[in-house]
Amino acid sequence: MRQNRLLWLLDRLEREPRADAVIGTLRKGVRALPLGPGRDVLHGRWLGHPVHPLMVQVPIGSWLSAAVLDLRPGRSRASRLLVGVGLAAAAPAALAGAVDWAELHREQQRVGLVHALSNAAAIGLYAVSLAHRVTGREAAGRAYGLAGLTAVGLGGMLGGHLAYRQASGANHAEEVPHVVSEGWHRIGAVDEFPAGRPVRRSVDDVPVLVVRETGGTVHALAERCSHLAGPLSEGTVADGCVRCPWHGSVFRLSDGWNVRGPATSPQPAFETRITDGHVEVRLRHQDGGAPARRDRETAGQGERP
Numbered sequence: 001m002r003q004n005r006l007l008w009l010l011d012r013l014e015r016e017p018r019a020d021a022v023i024g025t026l027r028k029g030v031r032a033l034p035l036g037p038g039r040d041v042l043h044g045r046w047l048g049h050p051v052h053p054l055m056v057q058v059p060i061g062s063w064l065s066a067a068v069l070d071l072r073p074g075r076s077r078a079s080r081l082l083v084g085v086g087l088a089a090a091a092p093a094a095l096a097g098a099v100d101w102a103e104l105h106r107e108q109q110r111v112g113l114v115h116a117l118s119n120a121a122a123i124g125l126y127a128v129s130l131a132h133r134v135t136g137r138e139a140a141g142r143a144y145g146l147a148g149l150t151a152v153g154l155g156g157m158l159g160g161h162l163a164y165r166q167a168s169g170a171n172h173a174e175e176v177p178h179v180v181s182e183g184w185h186r187i188g189a190v191d192e193f194p195a196g197r198p199v200r201r202s203v204d205d206v207p208v209l210v211v212r213e214t215g216g217t218v219h220a221l222a223e224r225c226s227h228l229a230g231p232l233s234e235g236t237v238a239d240g241c242v243r244c245p246w247h248g249s250v251f252r253l254s255d256g257w258n259v260r261g262p263a264t265s266p267q268p269a270f271e272t273r274i275t276d277g278h279v280e281v282r283l284r285h286q287d288g289g290a291p292a293r294r295d296r297e298t299a300g301q302g303e304r305p
Contacts, residue, residue, distance in 0.1 A: 010111065010158075010161055010165075013110055013111055013114060014107040014108075014110055014111060014166070015107070016110060019110060019113060020106065020110075022113070023106070023109050023110065023113055026102075026113075027101075027102045027109070030098050030099060030101070030102040031102050033099075035099070039099055039261065040260060040261045042095060042096040042099045042100075043096075043099060043100060043261040043262045043264060044096075044264050045258060045260075045261045045263070045264050047264065048264055048265065049169065049171075049264050049265070050096075050100055050169040050264060051096055052093060052096040052097040052100055052169075053159075053163070053169070055089070055092060055093035055096050056093045056097075056159075058085070058086070058089035058093070059085075059086040059087070059089045059090040059093060059152075060086075060152060060156070061086075062082045062083070062085045062086035062089065063082070063083065063086045063122075063126060063145070063148065063149055063152060064149065065082050066078075066079040066082035066083050066086070066145060067145060067146065067149050069082065070142045070145065070146075076133065076138050079133065079141075079142075079145075080130065080133045080134065080141075083126055083129055083130045083133065083141075083145060084130060086126060087123065087126055087127060087130065090119075090123050094116070094119065094120075094123075097112075097115075097116065097119075098116070099262075100168070100169065100262065101113075101116065103227070103228075103247040103248075103262040104168050104228070105166075105228060107166065108162060108166045108168045111158055111161055111162055111166065112158075112162055112168070114158055115155050115158035115159050115162060116155075118151050118152075118154045118155035118158060119151070119152065119155040121148075121151045122148045122149075122151035122152040122155060123148075124148075125144050125145070125147045125148035125151060126144070126145060126148040128144045129141045129142075129143075129144035129145040129148060132144060168228075169264075171226050171264075171265040172224060172225065172226050172227065172228060172229040173222045173224060173225070173226040173229075173265065173267055173268055174226075174265070176206055176222045176268040176283070177268060177283060177285070179204055179205070179206055180203055180204050180206050180268075180283045181204050182282075182283075183282060184273070184275075184280040184281070184282045185203045185204070185280060185281055185282065186275075186278050186279070186280050187201040187202075187203065187208065187210065187220075187278075187279050187280065187281055188201060188210075188278065188279055189277055189278050189279070190212070190218075190274060190277055190278065190279055192279075193210055193211075193212040193218065193279065194212070195212050195213060195214045196211070196212075196213070196214060196237060197211070197237070198210070198211050198232065198233045198234070198235060198237055198242060199211070199233065200223055200231070200233035203270075203281060203283075206222065206223075207222070207223035207224055207231075207233070208220050208221070208222065208223050208270065208281065209221045209222070209223040209232045209233050209242065210279065210281075211237055211242065211253055212279075218272040218274070218279055219253035219254060219269075219272065220269070220270035220271075220272050220281045221242070221251060221253065221256045221267040221268065221269050221270065222256070222267050222268040222269075225244040225246065225247075225249055225251075225263060225267070226249075226258070226263050226264075226265040226266065226267055227244065227246075227247055227249050227261075227262050227263035227264075227265075228246060228247065230244040230245060230246030230247065230249075231245065231246075232244055232245075232251070232267070237253070240252060240253055240254060241253060241259055244263070247262050247263075248260070248262070249261060249262055249263035251263070251266065251267045254269075255269050255284075256268060256269035268283065268284070269284050270282060270283055270284060271283075271284055
């Protein structure tokens, strides 16, 4: 069977390196923006998933509604209002998309750059459309609006490719609770885990990050970062947290909570205990969410939150 032509073009776009220098410059610029805590707000950490797809509903919905009204005479004032609302909402949506884009893999950034250019073209076309509408040239305004809607459609298609084929913004640790079997799993002797150093182990072929504190408390998290599957065992441990070496997401070791983005999902966490000098782990929220049994064997090995 012949490959879908559109998918072939998109796959080729992912591998096309000619814009990489531009991408690198833009990435540095976006990362240098003085957003402070607002960066995590734009990532959507507070929401639990990227906020950009939610924000784009306003401009897309406004412009689509304007196009529908353009089909009926006497609706020019309402169409102008909707085009204006869409333009006003496009700026914050674009900013949210930009901060997400700056923390993606290069293949994703290549597609994302064309996605952004399509949407920028749509914004320009709708700005011209609004100017024509305000000056009474309704026919030209409708024509530019239709061209803008076409550009938005192309951008939306590329956004869908980013989200669903390239998994940008998806939770890359979501499968862990579905593949780790119930019960306790022995992962090594205590002396195999130097205090304060991240160590990688495996449970049911799922990579697990293990960190033993100086006081003896052992923490265990899913090792692949929920943002883009970065190897947390190669990250840095400080202040009770681990920092992903790829894009800087920070997770609390005690429960996997994402303290700082770009990750918008926490890491699956494991309960720990020491039995006969060996560390054992059990995925949290199993057995109806009951905490691990507390006795002399597990004392001091990390409480459930």
